[in-house]
Amino acid sequence: MSKTFYIETFGCQMNAHDSEKVVGTLEQQGYAQVQDEADAGLILYNTCSIRDKAEQKVFHRLNEYKKLQGEGKKFAVIGCVAQQEGEKIFDKAPYVSIVAGSASYRNLPGMLDRLERGDSRITGLDDKKTTETFETPFVARTNPHRGYITIIEGCDKFCAYCVVPYTRGNERSRTAASVMEEATRMADAGFTEIQLLGQNVNSYRDPSGKMTFAELLQAVGTIPGIRRVRFTTSHPRDFTKDIVDVIDATPTLCDHIHLPVQSGSSRILKAMAREYTREWYLERIAWMKAAKRDLSLTSDIIVGFPGETDADLEDTATLLDVVGYDAIFAFKFSPRPNTPAEHLADSLSDEVKSARLQILLDRQREIQRINYDRHLGQVMEVMVEGYNKARNQIIGRSSQNKTVNFTTTQLIMPATGTYHQVRITQTFPNSLVGEALAAPGRVQ
Structure with missing residues (x-):
């Protein structure tokens, strides 16, 4: 071989x-x-x-x-x-x-x-309880500017539709000290953006008991050289107000929170074993909307869970209106092996699920059109990710995790991984267009 x-x-x-x-x-x-x-x-x-x-x-x-x-x-x-x-x-x-x-x-x-x-x-196989998975000594990071750090593996939530507890095992967190050591090494190597990962990242529990998840976010955000810190994916059951407070207090923490809701119907949420209600979820959204910073909110939604009625679908649709997400990732329910929902009677046809999914996507697109319009004329810091030769535009991403395509009057194209102030001149439902204000320069 x-x-x-x-x-x-x-x-x-x-x-x-x-x-x-x-x-x-x-x-x-x-x-x-x-x-x-x-x-x-x-x-x-x-x-x-x-x-x-x-x-x-x-x-x-x-x-x-x-x-x-x-x-x-x-x-x-x-x-x-x-x-x-x-x-x-x-x-x-x-x-x-x-x-x-x-x-x-x-x-x-x-x-x-x-x-x-x-x-x-x-x-x-059958090694789903070990914490040694965090300490893999060799990592070939594909992006020299933005890197991932897994801080928690597995899941203890056992939502009715989800296979993760059966494939990834129970929740195991790594020590805050080891997270900080890896993040510091990455900063020393020139990384400026770090994304903390976990199936339920905010369910993190420091085995040494020294840091909460919010405190870990703040600590990573204060490492010299780090410009941006992101985290995904959060679970509403473990989402606490101190997370919003620390984002407000720490400029390097990004203005974006992904909080999967899955359904806007409390009845369906109970059937999903999510262990929260629509009202409980909206309380967390209220914390984010009361933040000093303009936080971008995104979510995951499952359409057509067994037993979902037209009224349940309308509850989800009205939730989109109430929250005003900047993006959603919506999918049709499909039974997964070994999960409780695998054995539930699935009375909805694929055609009905597809139609319901389209209803939500159409409504969300209109919400996004309005949401993105609010950025017209704003100046955003954008990290360069690439170049679109056909459009002669630089491709970048904002702190809110939004795609920003922009032009510059400079003769030399800005390097990948550099940061630029961009004034937004045009908006679309999924992206922004702008013009760079200053000459490009490498991040030190």
Whole structure:
């Protein structure tokens, strides 16, 4: 087997960061990353099981490339589908050699040694309680300016529809000291933006008892060289007012909070086992709207949960109006393996779910059009992410996590990772357009 590898990542930021750990470990073991499956000796799929038919998509992808097995290539399925399906993957796809869950990546060197010796059924499973997953020593970060730090793994909430507790295990937090050490190393290496990650990031509990989540946010935000701190994803049950207070008090904490609601109906929230009501959720929204800073609010919504009526859908639609989200990520309900909702009677057709989803998306688009209009004429600090040659625009992102495309009168295009003051001259429902006010300069 050639010591080259190709990795494809599905899913959330945590999966993306997990892939950075896997890539770093593989490179430390002497493997070289390639950009095409045909050039790789080892092909890895880092999988996500949140959405409908995730495992079928993985097997379909594997089936597309099983012909490459005859060329001596090896396959690995890692991540949530690997943890969910386990050794059944070997039965369904005998050409797969490694099946490993996210808590086992620190053991990859040993798995690779076995692979090179000719072993063909190598597993890294049933390790969902370890805290050692945080200390993966090798990380190949894909962005030299913005980086992820996982501060909590797993979930104890057991929402009726969610597979995460079964694939990622129980909640385990790393010590605040180790988070600060990693964040400081990143700042010293030139990173200016850090995003703290967790399935329920604000459920963080410092094992040493020294910091609350809000205090950790503030501490990371005061590290010299750090310009922005983000966090995702929060759970309403553990969202406390001190989080809003510390954002108000710490300029480096970004003006954006993602707080998934899933439904605007208290009846459906109870069926989902979310353990809060519409009113309880709106109290947290009121804290954010009372903040001194203009906070951008985003959320996740599930449409068509078993038992959802037209009245429940209207409750969700009116919640959009009340909150005025800057963006939502809305999905049709699909039963996931091992979850309580898998066994609920799902009486809604896919056509009805699709129609209900479109109702929400249409209403949200109008809300976003109005929301984005409020930025017209404002000056925003924008971090450069790239360049759109076709439009001759620089692509950036604001503290509110909004895309800002802008132009500059400077002859030299600003470098990726630099920050610029941009006046907003045009608005769209999903992006802003502006003009840079000052000459570009590298962040020191």
